[in-house]
Amino acid sequence: MTNGTKSALVTGITGQDGGHLAQLLHEQGYTVYGLVRGQRNPKKAEVEREYPYVELIEGDLTDATSLFRAVEVANPSEIYNLAAVSHVGYSFDNPSLTADVTGKGVLNLLEAVRLTGRSESTRVYQASTSEMFGGLDYNRPGRGYNEQSLFHPRSPYGVAKLYGHWIARNYRESYGMFVSCGILFNHEGERRGLEFVTRKVTNAVARISLGKQDHIVLGDLWPKRDWGYAGDYVRGMWQMMQHSEPDDFVLATGQTHSIEDFLTLAFAEVGIGDWRPYVQQDPRFMRPAEVDILLGDPTKAETVLGWERYVDFPGLVNLMVMHDLEFERSTSR
Numbered sequence: 001m002t003n004g005t006k007s008a009l010v011t012g013i014t015g016q017d018g019g020h021l022a023q024l025l026h027e028q029g030y031t032v033y034g035l036v037r038g039q040r041n042p043k044k045a046e047v048e049r050e051y052p053y054v055e056l057i058e059g060d061l062t063d064a065t066s067l068f069r070a071v072e073v074a075n076p077s078e079i080y081n082l083a084a085v086s087h088v089g090y091s092f093d094n095p096s097l098t099a100d101v102t103g104k105g106v107l108n109l110l111e112a113v114r115l116t117g118r119s120e121s122t123r124v125y126q127a128s129t130s131e132m133f134g135g136l137d138y139n140r141p142g143r144g145y146n147e148q149s150l151f152h153p154r155s156p157y158g159v160a161k162l163y164g165h166w167i168a169r170n171y172r173e174s175y176g177m178f179v180s181c182g183i184l185f186n187h188e189g190e191r192r193g194l195e196f197v198t199r200k201v202t203n204a205v206a207r208i209s210l211g212k213q214d215h216i217v218l219g220d221l222w223p224k225r226d227w228g229y230a231g232d233y234v235r236g237m238w239q240m241m242q243h244s245e246p247d248d249f250v251l252a253t254g255q256t257h258s259i260e261d262f263l264t265l266a267f268a269e270v271g272i273g274d275w276r277p278y279v280q281q282d283p284r285f286m287r288p289a290e291v292d293i294l295l296g297d298p299t300k301a302e303t304v305l306g307w308e309r310y311v312d313f314p315g316l317v318n319l320m321v322m323h324d325l326e327f328e329r330s331t332s333r
Contacts, residue, residue: 012082061105091157106164229311252296
């Protein structure tokens with residue numbers, strides 16, 4: 001950190017939110033450091049190409065020593081912990097790895113901040129998730145989960161995230177550290193990985209419309225989610241770090257839509273009115289414990305932080321389909 005410029009360390013820099021956040025922080029004048037795992041990380045070159053202003057540091061949330069080094073090198077005024085084993089379905093197949101990275105990794109990072117003597121000078125953002133609620137104990141019909149709602153995670157991912165959330169709050173209360181937790185509901189966009197259902201749908205729609213494939217295989221179509229745009233949510237993360245006090249904030253739209261709703265809008269973008277002939281369901285993509293509905297109440301973030309959303313649900317679907325149409329037209333695969 002030089003000449004009074006703020007410095008930020010971002011874990012999960014290779015993910016969807018990491019890219020949005022790197023761009024935002026750069027525009028705000030930060031020196032941006034990104035934590036990347038392993039010398040042969042296939043996404044490292046992609047980050048270097050798309051975000052040349054990011055200084056990359058090798059490290060791993062499961063390796064406490066590497067986190068100590070990363071904190072010392074970056075000397076960050078703000079840390080954004082976005083790294084996680086973040087695919088819910090994958091967490092059922094790899095629960096131990098999910099616990100080590102998504103749960104205990106938060107503890108390792110907080111300890112790195114504390115034991116390097118930066119408890120008072122470094123603010124920490126912990127990426128919590130709506131999956132901690134689990135869709136149960138839903139006693140606020142029409143209003144959604146807020147910061148006081150009960151947690152009941154229904155996947156190894158949700159359980160690991162809940163541990164990270166509570167250990168972050170514990171360090172805030174025990175050591176007086178500035179640690180804020182963003183309880184983010186589903187946020188998507190053009191940078192979302194193809195393994196996530198929204199991007200899987202929009203990419204398949206683009207390919208179907210261009211004659212590159214003839215159908216898409218999905219799991220359950222009835223679950224409802226509170227879907228927003230990742231760029232709006234990342235701005236909310238930054239606003240939490242600028243607030244005078246550390247706290248927990250729900251970021252959501254306050255509306256739910258099913259996967260069927262998403263399919264309807266996505267196929268309509270390419271002039272297909274009935275998506276059913278193009279969609280197949282396979283039990284392999286159905287989870288052992290599915291969450292029926294996740295609806296958030298962002299009132300606190302809107303009131304306290306002045307957080308706003310600029311992309312609505314139809315706009316989100318349009319943005320993603322248009323991006324994938326352009327992407328698929330430029331490739332021969």
